[in-house]
Amino acid sequence: MGPESRVHFRRAAIIGVGLIGASAALAMRERDICDEIAGFGRREENLRRAKERGIIDDYRTDAASSVEGADLVILATPVGILGKLAAAIRPALKKGAVVTDVGSVKGALVAELEALMPEGVHFIGSHPIAGSDKSGIDEARGNLFSGARCIVTPTPRSDKSAMDMIVSMWEAAGALVECMDAFRHDEIFALVSHMPHIIAYAMVNAVEAADPRCVEYSGGGFRDTTRIAASSPELWRDIAMMNRGNLIRVIASFRENLDKIEKCLEGNDAQGLERELIRAQKLRMSIEKQEASKHTPMP
Amino acid sequence: MGPESRVHFRRAAIIGVGLIGASAALAMRERDICDEIAGFGRREENLRRAKERGIIDDYRTDAASSVEGADLVILATPVGILGKLAAAIRPALKKGAVVTDVGSVKGALVAELEALMPEGVHFIGSHPIAGSDKSGIDEARGNLFSGARCIVTPTPRSDKSAMDMIVSMWEAAGALVECMDAFRHDEIFALVSHMPHIIAYAMVNAVEAADPRCVEYSGGGFRDTTRIAASSPELWRDIAMMNRGNLIRVIASFRENLDKIEKCLEGNDAQGLERELIRAQKLRMSIEKQEASKHTPMP
Numbered sequence: 001m002g003p004e005s006r007v008h009f010r011r012a013a014i015i016g017v018g019l020i021g022a023s024a025a026l027a028m029r030e031r032d033i034c035d036e037i038a039g040f041g042r043r044e045e046n047l048r049r050a051k052e053r054g055i056i057d058d059y060r061t062d063a064a065s066s067v068e069g070a071d072l073v074i075l076a077t078p079v080g081i082l083g084k085l086a087a088a089i090r091p092a093l094k095k096g097a098v099v100t101d102v103g104s105v106k107g108a109l110v111a112e113l114e115a116l117m118p119e120g121v122h123f124i125g126s127h128p129i130a131g132s133d134k135s136g137i138d139e140a141r142g143n144l145f146s147g148a149r150c151i152v153t154p155t156p157r158s159d160k161s162a163m164d165m166i167v168s169m170w171e172a173a174g175a176l177v178e179c180m181d182a183f184r185h186d187e188i189f190a191l192v193s194h195m196p197h198i199i200a201y202a203m204v205n206a207v208e209a210a211d212p213r214c215v216e217y218s219g220g221g222f223r224d225t226t227r228i229a230a231s232s233p234e235l236w237r238d239i240a241m242m243n244r245g246n247l248i249r250v251i252a253s254f255r256e257n258l259d260k261i262e263k264c265l266e267g268n269d270a271q272g273l274e275r276e277l278i279r280a281q282k283l284r285m286s287i288e289k290q291e292a293s294k295h296t297p298m299p
Numbered sequence: 300m301g302p303e304s305r306v307h308f309r310r311a312a313i314i315g316v317g318l319i320g321a322s323a324a325l326a327m328r329e330r331d332i333c334d335e336i337a338g339f340g341r342r343e344e345n346l347r348r349a350k351e352r353g354i355i356d357d358y359r360t361d362a363a364s365s366v367e368g369a370d371l372v373i374l375a376t377p378v379g380i381l382g383k384l385a386a387a388i389r390p391a392l393k394k395g396a397v398v399t400d401v402g403s404v405k406g407a408l409v410a411e412l413e414a415l416m417p418e419g420v421h422f423i424g425s426h427p428i429a430g431s432d433k434s435g436i437d438e439a440r441g442n443l444f445s446g447a448r449c450i451v452t453p454t455p456r457s458d459k460s461a462m463d464m465i466v467s468m469w470e471a472a473g474a475l476v477e478c479m480d481a482f483r484h485d486e487i488f489a490l491v492s493h494m495p496h497i498i499a500y501a502m503v504n505a506v507e508a509a510d511p512r513c514v515e516y517s518g519g520g521f522r523d524t525t526r527i528a529a530s531s532p533e534l535w536r537d538i539a540m541m542n543r544g545n546l547i548r549v550i551a552s553f554r555e556n557l558d559k560i561e562k563c564l565e566g567n568d569a570q571g572l573e574r575e576l577i578r579a580q581k582l583r584m585s586i587e588k589q590e591a592s593k594h595t596p597m598p
Contacts, residue, residue, distance in 0.1 A: 129518040149516065191506055192517040196524040198560055199502060204579035205556040206549065207490055215586050217448065218491040219428040221527045225495040228520045229583040233576035237569055244564045250505065251561060255554075257504035261497055262550060265543045270536055277532035280503035284528040287514050 007168035009034035013070035015063060015085060017041045017050045020102045020131060021076030022140035025055045027173040030142040040066035050137050064092040072169065075101040080238030082109060086116045095120040098162045102128055104189060105242040106153045106182035114155060122162035125153040125182055128175055133230040146174035153182035190246035195254060197236055198247065200229040306467035308333035312369035314362060314384060316340045316349045319401045319430060320375030321439035324354045326472040329441040339365035349436050363391035371468065374400040379537030381408060385415045394419040397461045401427055403488060404541040405452045405481035413454060421461035424452040424481055427474055432529040445473035452481035489545035494553060496535050497546065499528040
C-alpha cells in the first residue's frame with residue numbers, strides 16, 4: 001500500500017499562497033491527498049492568479065472564513081505572523097481539523113500555536129526543508145518536497161492520530177519525514193540555515209560598504225555564497241528574531257573559527273591555515289557525497 | 300575579422316594541467332589559437348591522461364624542457380609555486396616567447412614574475428574568472444572562458460605587443476578581457492572572491508566544531524553558501540597568504556557588518572535587522588539582474 005492511500009483530506013486550506021504554500025497545494029493535487037483546496041493571503045491579485053493556474057480551487061479574503069470546513073489547514077506565511085493568524089482563524093476551525101505550519105522556526109512557536117487551538121483541533125508543527133532564495137507561486141511546483149527532508153515536531157501534548165496524519169501527508173507529498181523536538185530543531189537550524197543566511201547578508205553588506213561596483217567582478221564563488229542574501233528580508237528578519245538565542249550562540253562559534261583563520265593570516269602561518277581549510281573541506285565534501293548518493297537509483 | 304585570426308601561436312606550453320590549464324588547452328585547440336601544446340605537471344599519470352584525451356600533444360617531466368620552443372607559456376599551477384616555477388623554466392624560455400599565468404592573486408607576484416623573465420621574453424599577468432570548487436582535467440572544457448571575465452594586469456614595463464597577444468589569446472578563447480592594475484586587482488578580489496572563500500571555510504568549521512552530524516539537515520542554503528569550502532586547501536592557502544594584507548582588511552569590514560546584525564539580534568531590534576537585510580538583498584539582486592541580462596540574446 002503506497003503512502004498516497006494512507007491519508008486523504010476532503011478540504012484543505014492554505015494560509016499564505018507563496019512558494020511553499022502553492023507547492024504544497026500542487027503536491028496535494030497531483031498525489032490525490034485532498035479533494036479541494038481553499039487559499040488565503042494578503043494580496044487578492046496573487047490568490048486570483050493561484051486560482052487561475054489551478055493551484056487552489058477558491059479563495060477568501062479573510063483568514064477565518066478560508067478555514068471553514070477544512071479538515072487540514074497549512075499555515076505557510078512568514079513565521080512572524082503565525083501567532084496572529086492562528087488567533088484569527090481559531091473561531092472558524094472545524095472540530096477534528098488538523099493544523100500544521102511550514103515555518104523555519106519551531107521551539108516556542110510550536111507551543112504557542114498548540115496552545116491556541118480550540119478543543120478538538122490539533123496543531124502539529126512541520127518544517128519542510130525545501131525553500132530557496134526564490135519566492136512566489138511562479139516558482140511553485142508539485143515535486144518541491146520530493147526527496148526533501150521534512151521535520152515534524154510533536155510535543156508531549158500532541159494528538160497521536162493528528163501527528164500520523166501530518167506525517168502521512170508530507171510522506172505522500174514525497175518528503176522524508178523525521179520527528180524531532182522543536183527546541184532541538186531550532187538549535188540545528190540556527191547552525192545549518194539561519195547562520196548561513198545572516199552571514200551571506202553580512203558578506204554582501206561588506207562589499208556594499210567597501211565598493212558596491214566590485215560585485216561586477218564576482219564569479220561563481222561569490223554568487224553561490226551570497227545567493228541566499230537575495231531571500232526575503234521580511235521572512236528572514238522574523239526567523240532570525242524568533243531564533244535569536246541560538247543564532248547569537250552559533251555566530252559566536254563562527255567568529256571563533258574565523259579568528260583561527262585570521263590568526264594564521266596575521267602570523268603568516270601557512271601550515272596552520274591549511275589545517276583549517278582542510279578541516280572544512282573534509283566536512284564539506286562529505287555533503288557532496290551524501291548528495292551524490294541520494295541520486296543513486298534505488299535497487 | 301574575428302578575434303581568432305588576430306593571434307596564433309605555433310607551440311604553447313601549459314604548466315599545470317588542471318581545470319584551468321586543460322580548459323585553456325582545449326579552448327586553444329577548438330579555436331585554432333595554436334598548432335601544438337606541450338604540458339608539464341607534478342603527476343605523470345595526469346599528463347598521460349591529458350595526452351590520451353587530446354588535451355595536450357606531448358608532455359615533459361621537467362618544467363624547463365616543457366617550455367623549449369614554446370612561443371606561449373601559460374603558468375596554471377597554484378599561485379604559491381609560480382615564483383619557483385618561473386625560475387626553473389627561465390633558462391629554457393625561447394627568445395620572443397610570451398609568458399602568462401592564470402593566478403587569482405596578482406600584485407607583487409606580477410612584478411616578481413616580470414622581473415624573472417630573461418632578455419626578450421615578456422610576462423603579462425592574467426586572471427580568468429572561471430574557476431569553481433571543482434578541479435582536475437575531468438572538469439575541463441573548451442568553453443570554460445566563454446563569456447567569462449578575464450583580468451589582464453599590464454605594468455609600466457609591459458611590452459605592448461606581448462600584452463596585445465595575451466589579450467587577443469583570451470578574447471579568442473571567448474573571454475571578456477579587462478586590463479587593470481595588479482594591486483587594484485588584489486583589492487577587488489579580496490572582497491569578491493578571497494573573503495567569501497575564507498568565510499565559507501570558517502562557516503563549515505563552525506558546524507564541525509558544534510556538531511558535524513548537523514550537516515545532514517542542511518538544505519540548499521547551506522550547500523550554496525559553503526560550496527567553495529570544498530575547494531583545494533593548498534590552492535586557497537596560497538591565495539589567502541599572498542593577499543593577506545587585503546584579506547585581513549576586508550574580513551575586518553565583514554566583521555563590522557556582521558556586528559551590526561548581531562547588535563539588532565541582541566537588542567531585539569527587528570526594524571534595524573530588516574534594514575540590514577534589505578541593504579544586502581538590494582545589491583545581491585542587482586547581480587541576478589546582471590546575470591540574467593548576460594543570457595539575453597544579442598540583437
